[in-house]
Amino acid sequence: MKSDIIKGLQKKKNQILEDWITIQVADAGLREDLMSNDELREQSSELLDALLKAINDKNIINIESPDFEQVHEILAGLSISRARQGFSPRETGIFVYSLKEALLKNLDIDQTEDVKTTVETIFKINRLLDNLSVVTFETYIKGREEVILRQTDEITEISTPVIRVWEGILALPIIGTLDSARTQVVMENLLQEIVESGSTIAILDISGVPAVDSLVAQHLIKTVAATRLMGAECIISGIRPEIAQTVVHLGIDLSNIVTKATLANALKYAFALLKLDVRKIQNKVSQ
Amino acid sequence: MDRIPILRMGHFLLVTIQIDLYDRLATNLESDLVQMVNKTGARGVLIDISALSIVDSFMGRILGNIGSMSKIMDAETVVVGMQPAVAITLIELGLELKGVHTALNVERGMQLLKERIGSDDEDESEADEDSFE
Secondary structure, eight states, rough: OOOHHHHHHHHHHHHHHHHHHHHHHHTOOOOOTOHHHHHHHHHHHHHHHHHHHHOTGGGGOOOTTTHHHHHHHHHHHHHHEEEEHTHHHHHHHHHHHHHHHHHHHHHHOOOOOOOHHHHHHHHHHHHHHHHHHHHHHHHHHHHHHHHHHHHHHHHHTTOOOEEEEEEEEEEEESOOOHHHHHHHHHHHHHHHHHHHTOOOOEEEEEEEEOOOHHHHHHHHHHHHHHHHHHEEEEEEEOOOOOHHHHHHTOOOOOSSSEEEEHHHHHHHHHHHHTTTTOOOOOOOOOO | OOOOOOOETTEEEEOOOOOOOHHHHHHHHHHHHHHHHHHHTOSSEEEEOOTTOOHHHHHHHHHHHHHHHHHHHTTEEEEEEHHHHHHHHHHHHTTTTTTTTESSHHHHHHHHHHHHHHSSSSSSSHHHHHHHO
16 A cells, blocks of 8 residues: 555656645745756756655655665755855755655545545655755754854964064954964964064054953963063054953953053054154255 | 083173983083083073974973073073974973073074173173164
């Protein structure tokens, strides 16, 4: 009986595919800008082929069965690529959920008698597709996390430039949250640049750092200490009021580090250390 | 036995460490240097560690010790040319080398020493500063 149903489904594959695509296209959330209808049809038919090939009355309740391996692979590939393309979870979800609708629709017409068996079959198909959607979401989120990780790496790489603002003066604007890994990169870049440029003063501007906790403060102190060991002076500038509050509340002692309100002030201080003077040019009054 | 040469330049003693220091060599350097400060009445000690790429806690402590010892014998110590990796290691080990001055290179180190000593030692350095203005 059950295998009849499955055979019926396999026979009506084209009809199911059409229904499925109609449901997907009808949904308002469909992103035609991200994926063309042809592409959608291709993906749908690939998945449906694999699913109907794999399915039989024995494995229908066991999604873990090796028969479904190919289905899993296709689903995983689909949801990861969708996560990367920027589809929302809803759009990705509809892809699988609408298949259930299409399957059940074509199932109904098949059945004329024996209500109990029909209900059972519907439950089984429901469970199978719910399992498939769980798989979809797992991989979708995995894909998203990969994207986030990659972006984090990129931010770390591009966001720690060491700028030579003057002969002998380096500036290092830090933007974004500081964590151990990033501070390590910042410290290494700064020290390397000090050696290469022979600078004696480094200005660490933290006006772009949203929050400072005890660990971050510890890192900053370490960076300053390391610069001192190299024989250069390190100035911290741009400490925002909130950060000043947290630092004092945390009981962190920054008193033996030179701190200035703004990068401009720090630069002025650095000029003073290097015995430089910035003056306005006085036009000579013609006599 | 290997020894690291200590050169005398006027009021200053000059040490350049060209090879990786092992513990024995470091302790020898420490005692030699203190003897030398005493004998010559040096006012400043300059240690060049630009060739030193590996440092451990013992080495860090020896450097700190030399600084403190010279200090109580009235000589300033400047460590010059520290590599970034060495600096990071020392900081991670919690050794901040308090009581030791640091400079980027030998030239800057000498300048620093002259400024430090010159303030209570009249002549040259002051002449230098005058010409600066």
